[in-house]
Amino acid sequence: MPRGSNAKRERQYEHIKDSVEGRGESPKRAKEIAARTVNKNRARAGESKTASRSSTQDISSQRRGGLRSGNRQGPQGPTRDQLYNEAKKRNIKGRSTMTKKELASALGR
Structure with missing residues (x-):
């Protein structure tokens, strides 16, 4: 779990981790995905000290819903x-x- 998080972010982290593991990913990969998602959400909400431009200006991880994963060839x-x-x-x-x-x-x- 990322440092400096609150109860909401801890619940979010666990939910994402469990969901990713349920899709068949390894526990290590699930933890990584969950941590990255929570960190991005923290940056977007102004809860982190530093944040990259892509974290604050890109569409949210939940809204994107995997648009950038998988088939990269396009239509x-x-x-x-x-x-x-x-x-x-x-x-x-x-x-x-x-x-x-x-x-x-x-x-x-």
């Missing part, structure tokens, strides 16, 4: 089926054997 565009249907409307030959990339190329994307 992949239309699906293969959507491209296929557009190719069908344009009467492109050989569309049934084309891959998503080939369909996009044939459609001029």
